[in-house]
Amino acid sequence: MLMNVRGGGDRAEDQLVSLKGTGIRRDGRWLVRGIDLSIRRGEVVTLIGPNGAGKSTTAKLAIGVLRPDEGSVARMRGLRIGYVPQKLAVDWTMPLSVRRLMRLTAPLADAEIMTALTATGIAHLLDAEVRHLSGGEFQRALLARAIARKPDLLVLDEPVQGVDFAGEAALYELIRSIRNATGCGILMISHDLHMVMAGTDTVICLNGHVCCRGTPETVSQSSDYMKLFGGSARSIAVYNHHHDHTHLPDGRVEHSDGSVTDHCHPQDGHHHDKGGHDHEGHDHPHNGDHAHQHGHNHHQSSQTGGSARA
Ligand SMILES: Nc1ncnc2c1ncn2[C@@H]1O[C@H](COP(=O)(O)OP(=O)(O)OP(=O)(O)O)[C@@H](O)[C@H]1O
Numbered sequence: 001m002l003m004n005v006r007g008g009g010d011r012a013e014d015q016l017v018s019l020k021g022t023g024i025r026r027d028g029r030w031l032v033r034g035i036d037l038s039i040r041r042g043e044v045v046t047l048i049g050p051n052g053a054g055k056s057t058t059a060k061l062a063i064g065v066l067r068p069d070e071g072s073v074a075r076m077r078g079l080r081i082g083y084v085p086q087k088l089a090v091d092w093t094m095p096l097s098v099r100r101l102m103r104l105t106a107p108l109a110d111a112e113i114m115t116a117l118t119a120t121g122i123a124h125l126l127d128a129e130v131r132h133l134s135g136g137e138f139q140r141a142l143l144a145r146a147i148a149r150k151p152d153l154l155v156l157d158e159p160v161q162g163v164d165f166a167g168e169a170a171l172y173e174l175i176r177s178i179r180n181a182t183g184c185g186i187l188m189i190s191h192d193l194h195m196v197m198a199g200t201d202t203v204i205c206l207n208g209h210v211c212c213r214g215t216p217e218t219v220s221q222s223s224d225y226m227k228l229f230g231g232s233a234r235s236i237a238v239y240n241h242h243h244d245h246t247h248l249p250d251g252r253v254e255h256s257d258g259s260v261t262d263h264c265h266p267q268d269g270h271h272h273d274k275g276g277h278d279h280e281g282h283d284h285p286h287n288g289d290h291a292h293q294h295g296h297n298h299h300q301s302s303q304t305g306g307s308a309r310a
Pocket residue numbers: 026027031049050051052053054055056057058086
């Protein structure tokens with residue numbers, strides 16, 4: 001069912017998760033405190049903030065991986081959660097196919113696996129070795145795993161880590177299209193201060209507590225946000241994404257005139273927008289500098305993520 005939704009509904013039953021005055025304490029210190037946030041069906045909420053600000057901790061409180069020491073967390077009854085953690089607990093010395101990765105935390109039928117892999121554009125990688133996937137393919141595989149059980153809420157902890165600039169734009173577009181097609185709510189964590197802004201309904205800027213919140217436009221103009229992000233904040237303008245070609249999942253490039261080539265180059269006659277920022281031969285105009293952090297975490301371990309039911 002296609003639900004073209006934006007911004008979620010206002011009804012109480014659309015509320016997926018709600019945190020009220022939530023805090024968590026470890027080793028004698030509050031990791032986060034006084035967090036108020038809610039996510040409704042169809043809404044994209046993005047947590048931003050510096051390293052150690054408590055973004056992952058807040059996401060884990062929202063999905064119930066961590067229990068609050070103060071305040072409350074309410075989840076819709078029977079809420080289905082798809083979670084892409086920041087790190088995965090997988091032994092990368094063992095062979096693991098994408099098909100097996102999809103079934104790592106819960107059983108899935110072949111048809112469900114194929115539907116999810118097709119939605120994220122990597123059906124051709126069903127039997128590929130996970131350790132051989134590129135950064136973008138790996139993130140698409142994790143996303144496929146998270147959406148396979150049709151979650152009401154998708155929680156994505158840095159979904160574009162290890163992905164190049166063009167792939168990043170494509171992944172954010174994919175995430176938005178999943179929201180539009182399914183009407184799920186999305187809680188996303190990002191260091192990307194540009195691209196994420198335009199696709200988000202609500203931005204929450206964290207630094208152990210909620211510094212500021214609102215639409216991308218209001219947050220990017222808030223003095224708290226400016227203070228927190230210093231120099232990089234001043235150059236932020238909401239990102240307008242208008243590229244003239246699409247990167248297909250198999251690596252080829254589809255141009256605005258419908259032609260498909262193996263690569264794209266500014267001089268190949270397919271590119272018409274010569275303004276703005278040129279990234280590795282692609283035309284991806286955007287405003288301000290690009291100050292985000294990447295880390296490819298194939299080899300780190302923490303949690304296996306996947307889907308859960310509250
Ligand atoms: N189980 C724990 N025990 C003690 N301290 C913890 C624990 N988990 C997280 N922390 C600390 O809590 C703080 C918040 O961590 P968290 O991972 O939520 O930050 P983050 O905003 O997601 O950071 P990053 O952008 O670096 O991923 C950090 O200082 C971290 O060291």
